[in-house]
Amino acid sequence: MAITLKVNGKEQSYAGDPDMPLLWYLRDEAGLPGTKFGCGKALCGACTVHLDGTAVRSCQTPMSAAAGFSVTTIEGLSDHGDHPVQRAWQEVGVPQCGYCQPGQIMSAVALLASTPKPTDADIDSAMSGNICRCGTYDRIRKAIKRAAGVAA
């Protein structure tokens, strides 16, 4: 039986291996490579997407579990790359290689949805599942505060 789900607002249907992680469906089948692979084990956060608004690691979400959900990826976060978090990321100059940043941004958006004025501790705990090997952590903190409109 085909699995149906919504991806960035569009209805999709999938008939392959139901164990395939959502990550590989998005990247290899749906043509949405913005969601990144970093470990495949829920250790790095590079693959973070939203399932009905909740941040999940798509590498650990089998297609069977994504059935019926509405998935938002970095490509679907805003129409013109101008979500307040994306804008803050650009203004602060967060990315270095940029590879981890889609995952970082999706985690940050979920944090601000649940905690609009996060403290330092809130930020560290919400973002500690997202690794940045380039070491952009200081600017990630600043950009989240900028997007939230709290003092850095």
Add this chain to the structure above:
Amino acid sequence: MNAAAKMSDLVKVGPVLSRRMMLGAGSGLVLALSLPARAADAPPKYGRDAQEQGWRDDPRIFVALAPDGTVTITCHRAEMGQGIRSSLAMVIADELGADWARVRLTQADGDEERYGNQNTDGSRSMRHWLLPMRRCGAAMRMMLEQAAAAQLGVPAAELSSGGHKVSHAKSGRSVDYGALATAAAKLAVPPRDLVKLKDDSALGMVGQEGIRSLDFAAMTTGTAQYGIDATMPGMVFAAVARPPVLGSKVVSFDASAAKAVAGVIDVIELPAPVTPPMFQPLGGVAVIARNSWAAMKARDALKIEWSASPHDSYDSVTYRARSLELARQPGEVHRSRGDTTGVLAKSAKRISAEYSAPHIAHATMEPPAAVVKCDGTSCEAIACVQAPGGTRDMLGAMLKLDKSKVTVHQTLLGGGFGRKSKPDFVAEAALLSRSLNGTPVKIVWSREDDIRHGYYHTTSVQRLEANLDSGVPTAWLHRIVSPSIVSIFADGITREQGWELEMGPINTPFAIPNLQVETGEAIAHARIGWFRSVYNIPHAFAIQSFAAELAHAAGQDQKDYLLRLIGPDRVIDPRTLGDTNGSEDPDLYPIDTKRLKGVVEAAAAGIGWGRKKKGWGYGIACHRSFLAYTAVAFAVSVDKGKLTVHRADIAIDCGAQVNLDRIRAQMEGAVMMGLSLALTGEISFKKGAVEQGSFDDYPVLRIDGAPRELAVHLVGQNLKAPPSGVGEPGLPPVAPALCNAIFAATGKRIRDLPIRDQLSKA
């Protein structure tokens, strides 16, 4: 296994590769190994002139101006997070007088005949390309002015340019660059000696604040293209089971379970490499499937019997113990001035200490990844490589194809750190595509592949000894037991080599008359490869930790003592130290102790050196590498074994500072990566195989471990000064500065990295 049979004719990837690929290994290797002796009367070549294929400064190669005024700048260096795409474009655009909002970037294919050297490592891009890129922009500006002069019917001398237009002040007229595009394209490029650069004071972006990188938009919207995102029509996906131990080969394998996985197309044995490893694929068995998931799943279902290997007994614990024994015995003298052992023997007060550091893995967030199409008569690759030109050469040699038949398209790199200088993963995909008669093959290494089959940063055990009879040492003995990177290029290399010893041991400018640097035997049992900052990392750790230990033994302030060790202001010719200066001109880039002291003072001022806070400890360290001077200071506390990094200050003097924001970003990143390596970075081997596999057992720094405050200090801005390096020099002082701060806070001296749980042990 017809595919395997087809591969049996695969040739040894032999010496034809070695010279070209060794050039990638840090510029010193060129001198150490591969260049023929130059004629006695020929002047030495330095810097950009000494690089394979040199440099170009022709604007027609790098800049395209469209009739709508869009300026498209081609970047021929690999972008791996250092921001070089925007930085080089900024240099051109500034000289050109272009509007940054109308500048676009495109990435060059690997083609060094056209672009000059493209091998992006050694922190060389800005150092070697600032001047050629300025000339590009300036030449193009002059062509536009010449075209405008004809169009407006006025002498070119009356024209000025800027803001994306050429203006004639007298008549108040101006022409947009776009309207000059067609006419300017027909003009000759002015000869180099007539190209007039802008006065530095007229530059509006170079060295200025607030210039935003052009790649940020793509990187924050998921549209940036990395190697892992590359596609080709009809491509299939590969996952490879590689030998767990270097040198082990496939004896037999059973692919029945793998082939039962839905989506699997084929199973192909890869040829085993020969020694030395160079950039050859490691061999093993590949699964070809319709998507990444099926390939990875089926790969795990392969049953493979592996042969014994000469490296089967490699064990990090016993290797370190053996290295320590060797470090306690006289080694092979590499460099000696004065009479170090004689002076030490006569000294009443001698201090010694032993330091060790493990292998580390790059763990770029984007693992090695490529798509390659090769039908045996031509080869086309899309890959995240640091050296697209070298990758092209390698593919040509391996596949026995003329270079003209090999194309390498360069993507963004999701981190490089030296790992992606080694294109073994591109070679894997090429061999597999060839065995599939030209079906494009995409390869994406899993994290476990990356951690277990990498090119590892060297291990080291170092012993330092100095005398302290007069408060500061007069003799300094540094003994190093550490495998060499050259071991991947040549058999029989069994100790650290000269160019590696130029990263600190022989050229740290301490005013000590007697110095001896010795090496002990260190045979490589894994592929040793350069990691961002290379041997500077362990060397600076030992040297700067030991300097602090001497300060403590002498009862002096750590920073003041460090400045005393560096001694009076002086400019040292690297040649007098036996230092080839990374093949840079020693007259342009001498060792300047004043600049080294300058960064120490800047980092110290930033951290508030001398301040006392209960439970806090302050530490500092400095290092010169890649011609740049850096210092790092930390304020830390340790509570019940738990480290808190309250603040870090990093200062760099890199000569001309071009892209201020990206220099700061590199320094910030260096602090984070340095902390990561010092705290938890360790790859260990048991029975010849790597023990770690992913971010659970090879942890890296996360945001909750980042310093609470972090400041970067850019010291000595001078656009007239030759630029040095930025990407790497931030890293070496981090670990020793941290350990010096931990000592100040707790009295515990960390001599063995990583720190891990040493702080919770009494």
